[in-house]
Amino acid sequence: MIGRWLSLIAVRAALRATGRVLRIAIIAALIIAAAPASVVAAIGAVLAWLRGWPPARLYRAALWCLPMVAVWLAATAIASRSASVAAGTPYHAWLSLWHGTHPASAADIAAIAPLAIPVGLAAGGLAWAYRIRSMRTGTAGLSPDAAVSFDLRQWRHQARSARARIAAPGAIPLTSRNGSLVAGAVIRSVNHPGGPIASIPYSRMRSHQVVIGTTGTGKTTLLLRLWAGFMATALRRHAAGQGRLPLLVVLDCKGGADARRIADRARRAMRLAGARSTAIWPDEASLSLWALPPAQLTTTLVDLIEHGTGAAAFYADVMEAVVALAVEAPGGPPASAADFLARLDPGWLTTAYSSGEHEAELALIRSAARQAGDIALRFRTLLRRLGGGLDGPGGFGDADAWYCILEGTAEISVAEAQARAIVDILASYATAGSRDREILLAVDEFSAVSRRLPVWQLYERARSLGLAVQVSAQSWEGLAAGDDERYRIAATADGGIWLLRTPHPEPVAALAGSRKITETTRHLTGRTPVWDHRGTSRVTLDPVVDPALIRTLDVGQAAYIFRGGVTYVQVKRLVTAPAAVSPATAVAPPTPPAPLAEPTSAKPAIPAKPATASRQLPDASSLLDEAFGAEPAP
Amino acid sequence: MRVSPAQGAAERQPGRDAAGLLFAAEMYGLQLDHLAAVLGVGEARARSVAARWRGQRHAESARLGPGGPWTWVTRAGLATCGLPYTAGPPALGRLAHIRAVTAVRLALEAAPGYAAGGGYWRSERRLRARMGGRVGLRQHIPDGEVHWPDGTAVPWAGECWAIEAELTPKTTSRTLAIMRELLTRTGDYGCPAAEIVAAGPPRHARVIYLCAPAARRTVAKARESLGSSGARIEIRLLPPGAAMPAPTRHKAARERSAAALPPAATPPLHRGAAPPAATPPLHRGAAPSAATPPFHRGAAP
Numbered sequence: 006m007i008g009r010w011l012s013l014i015a016v017r018a019a020l021r022a023t024g025r026v027l028r029i030a031i032i033a034a035l036i037i038a039a040a041p042a043s044v045v046a047a048i049g050a051v052l053a054w055l056r057g058w059p060p061a062r063l064y065r066a067a068l069w070c071l072p073m074v075a076v077w078l079a080a081t082a083i084a085s086r087s088a089s090v091a092a093g094t095p096y097h098a099w100l101s102l103w104h105g106t107h108p109a110s111a112a113d114i115a116a117i118a119p120l121a122i123p124v125g126l127a128a129g130g131l132a133w134a135y136r137i138r139s140m141r142t143g144t145a146g147l148s149p150d151a152a153v154s155f156d157l158r159q160w161r162h163q164a165r166s167a168r169a170r171i172a173a174p175g176a177i178p179l180t181s182r183n184g185s186l187v188a189g190a191v192i193r194s195v196n197h198p199g200g201p202i203a204s205i206p207y208s209r210m211r212s213h214q215v216v217i218g219t220t221g222t223g224k225t226t227l228l229l230r231l232w233a234g235f236m237a238t239a240l241r242r243h244a245a246g247q248g249r250l251p252l253l254v255v256l257d258c259k260g261g262a263d264a265r266r267i268a269d270r271a272r273r274a275m276r277l278a279g280a281r282s283t284a285i286w287p288d289e290a291s292l293s294l295w296a297l298p299p300a301q302l303t304t305t306l307v308d309l310i311e312h313g314t315g316a317a318a319f320y321a322d323v324m325e326a327v328v329a330l331a332v333e334a335p336g337g338p339p340a341s342a343a344d345f346l347a348r349l350d351p352g353w354l355t356t357a358y359s360s361g362e363h364e365a366e367l368a369l370i371r372s373a374a375r376q377a378g379d380i381a382l383r384f385r386t387l388l389r390r391l392g393g394g395l396d397g398p399g400g401f402g403d404a405d406a407w408y409c410i411l412e413g414t415a416e417i418s419v420a421e422a423q424a425r426a427i428v429d430i431l432a433s434y435a436t437a438g439s440r441d442r443e444i445l446l447a448v449d450e451f452s453a454v455s456r457r458l459p460v461w462q463l464y465e466r467a468r469s470l471g472l473a474v475q476v477s478a479q480s481w482e483g484l485a486a487g488d489d490e491r492y493r494i495a496a497t498a499d500g501g502i503w504l505l506r507t508p509h510p511e512p513v514a515a516l517a518g519s520r521k522i523t524e525t526t527r528h529l530t531g532r533t534p535v536w537d538h539r540g541t542s543r544v545t546l547d548p549v550v551d552p553a554l555i556r557t558l559d560v561g562q563a564a565y566i567f568r569g570g571v572t573y574v575q576v577k578r579l580v581t582a583p584a585a586v587s588p589a590t591a592v593a594p595p596t597p598p599a600p601l602a603e604p605t606s607a608k609p610a611i612p613a614k615p616a617t618a619s620r621q622l623p624d625a626s627s628l629l630d631e632a633f634g635a636e637p638a639p
Numbered sequence: 640m641r642v643s644p645a646q647g648a649a650e651r652q653p654g655r656d657a658a659g660l661l662f663a664a665e666m667y668g669l670q671l672d673h674l675a676a677v678l679g680v681g682e683a684r685a686r687s688v689a690a691r692w693r694g695q696r697h698a699e700s701a702r703l704g705p706g707g708p709w710t711w712v713t714r715a716g717l718a719t720c721g722l723p724y725t726a727g728p729p730a731l732g733r734l735a736h737i738r739a740v741t742a743v744r745l746a747l748e749a750a751p752g753y754a755a756g757g758g759y760w761r762s763e764r765r766l767r768a769r770m771g772g773r774v775g776l777r778q779h780i781p782d783g784e785v786h787w788p789d790g791t792a793v794p795w796a797g798e799c800w801a802i803e804a805e806l807t808p809k810t811t812s813r814t815l816a817i818m819r820e821l822l823t824r825t826g827d828y829g830c831p832a833a834e835i836v837a838a839g840p841p842r843h844a845r846v847i848y849l850c851a852p853a854a855r856r857t858v859a860k861a862r863e864s865l866g867s868s869g870a871r872i873e874i875r876l877l878p879p880g881a882a883m884p885a886p887t888r889h890k891a892a893r894e895r896s897a898a899a900l901p902p903a904a905t906p907p908l909h910r911g912a913a914p915p916a917a918t919p920p921l922h923r924g925a926a927p928s929a930a931t932p933p934f935h936r937g938a939a940p
Contacts, residue, residue, distance in 0.1 A: 282816040623794030628752035633875035
């Protein structure tokens with residue numbers, strides 16, 4: 006009995022082995038028989054493995070070869086004047102390859118190539134897809150860590166290919182043909198359509214976005230590219246009559262020399278994108294706080310001053326009343342800081358409201374006369390610290406892009422007040438008859454200056470005004486003050502989230518959600534960590550964004566999270582035009598604020614390039630006088 | 640065979656004729672009085688020359704706006720001149736500006752210092768052609784450049800000037816932005832990026848603003864805002880022939896206008912007391928010599 010059972014086991018094993026050998030032999034025979042196609046398939050699969058291509062790329066290549074097949078068949082049909090001969094040509098070409106000379110002649114290979122290439126590419130794509138799927142589900146690989154090794158190796162291959170792609174001249178344009186913004190080359194995508202170029206539609210730039218990345222990860226490069234893409238696309242749309250003129254406003258809330266270097270890069274990027282002028286505030290341009298509507302001006306001025314609660318609320322009320330009286334005086338709102346400070350005087354206010362129709366205001370002035378001096382002192386101090394950058398002249402309509410530098414690191418309270426004022430001016434510009442601009446407000450490290458204007462409030466306000474807000478921070482914690490606020494900002498980023506290397510990506514990664522995958526468990530054979538052929542599979546949920554991968558992102562790599570999918574991008578650095586200003590100007594520290602009595606002098610002039618400034622130009626007035634007459638008197 | 644007076648003149652002075660055609664091609668188009676000034680002939684003769692160009696299909700003429708008819712070079716004419724420009728009549732919205740720039744060029748080239756310095760006018764059309772389709776939507780191209788070759792006797796030898804004709808006032812900030820761009824630009828228009836040196840000397844040693852009276856104040860204010868860089872900006876008034884003639888409806892009114900404004904109808908080529916016939920013609924290439932380069936050089940410097 007035992008002998009029979011053993012013989013049965015042996016027969017079964019022999020049959021299995023025979024079947025396996027037979028199967029291998031059949032597959033090998035098929036591969037050899039289809040040698041031209043199988044060679045192409047092998048080359049395609051190896052290339053895809055080396056370059057980290059998705060199988061779809063091989064399929065697309067096969068599809069692109071179809072016209073070649075059609076032309077080949079058509080040419081054969083025309084030459085032989087018979088459709089049946091043309092239909093049999095592939096078979097005859099294959100036969101002649103095998104029955105011809107050994108080794109096969111070039112003519113035989115050329116004859117079968119039009120058919121072998123597309124078929125081989127498609128077969129290679131199928132084989133590569135099968136390999137990826139089996140590694141992903143854990144059904145392939147010899148050792149337990151094979152899937153992990155395969156994934157890491159593929160990431161390296163994909164990143165290397167993406168780096169090569171962005172290094173190729175002209176491979177990554179600023180905008181695509183269909184008007185999308187191109188950020189760089191795709192490394193890998195999950196739940197997003199694949200493709201070699203990472204592009205986002207322009208509409209995403211008209212929605213809120215969040216960018217998170219620590220220093221030195223390429224955040225500025227990414228932001229510059231997005232801003233330039235926004236500007237170029239919007240200008241193109243405007244020229245085609247499809248949109249309004251763009252306006253980019255950047256609030257750099259860190260300040261310092263770095264901010265000025267970035268401002269210079271931004272100016273060059275904007276010029277590359279077609280923007281005519283980029284204003285750098287407050288170094289080279291100024292805004293006018295006094296252009297705000299009187300009611301808004303009163304609110305803004307009162308909010309700029311810190312005032313407490315409780316007993317101090319009385320003082321705040323008095324201050325608001327005095328400011329309102331000064332701003333809404335019958336003669337019109339103040340035109341400058343000096344004008345406003347001059348009005349914070351009981352004598353001036355009494356004269357202004359002494360027409361006989363303002364008895365209530367006069368009574369208010371009398372009761373607030375004792376505090377007017379203190380209020381004037383506080384505003385004098387505040388406006389002196391704010392500098393001339395908000396004292397005009399100028400407005401957001403004067404340039405296509407504004408780069409506002411707030412000294413959030415060195416002078417937090419001043420930067421807070423400046424941020425509040427600039428946002429109010431921008432809001433006023435966006436609402437007061439200036440809806441002819443498509444505005445993108447980019448704020449970097451805004452949480453450093455957001456004590457008086459929380460970011461989420463800015464978000465909501467911008468949404469109501471039709472502005473798109475792009476918030477960038479070095480970390481999840483830097484996004485806002487509290488977790489609620491952070492989640493509110495990140496969850497409402499309709500335009501997507503850009504995640505660069507950051508030590509704590511879990512909260513953002515969780516926002517991308519998870520996807521269904523098949524997880525396979527297999528038995529190990531013996532003591533060596535090699536798989537057996539037995540195991541079970543089950544469907545499980547896997548996070549779309551791998552936080553571990555985010556932590557290991559290299560410089561210039563970013564994950565773009567949008568609607569439950571992620572695209573890992575190798576960002577292409579903008580090759581900008583030469584510096585519009587000399588390096589000395591670009592890194593120059595801000596000029597000290599000018600005295601309030603001379604507001605116009607607060608706007609410093611751009612110094613000339615050293616080469617020209619140091620050289621005295623020869624007098625050419627003789628020629629100009631001959632041709633056009635003398636210079637007209639002012 | 641009977642030869643018309645214009646043909647006779649052209650045969651006598653073929654260089655002048657070619658120079659006129661090139662001038663018209665570079666400036667988008669010319670109005671009749673300016674064409675006459677370029678050719679150094681009267682308006683009647685200039686009309687004949689334009690008619691002959693039309694006959695040769697080198698140019699087209701039409702009355703596009705107030706004043707005399709405009710003449711512009713056709714595609715065949717541009718091909719004959721070897722200029723790679725897109726053919727077409729001058730844009731109606733730019734007629735006044737084109738006329739003003741032409742008047743500026745004529746006035747500058749008529750000055751003795753221009754010939755002494757061997758100046759070369761590089762037109763806006765040439766600059767735009769160099770840029771190809773890469774001109775930014777709001778990027779500013781000057782109305783012309785004047786290149787002064789090295790080695791001449793004038794003090795400004797070796798410089799490149801940007802020419803700006805301002806007919807109507809822009810905002811100060813816009814004017815300021817244009818001035819800044821012109822003063823800080825380092826590379827040539829349309830040159831490869833590799834040839835641009837970021838920290839190199841500025842391309843335009845100075846910017847010459849020719850303003851209508853209405854625009855002068857804004858330009859002066861913008862120049863003041865530039866600080867020390869403003870020293871590289873020269874402001875002058877547009878020459879008298881720069882303005883478009885006022886539209887007249889009746890022949891009698893046109894005649895009255897022509898009688899009342901003879902100097903304005905003629906560009907100020909002949910500044911001074913000498914009569915027009917005695918003044919040297921604009922196209923110095925008519926009598927080329929080693930000392931005087933031809934009016935139109937074959938290639939841009």
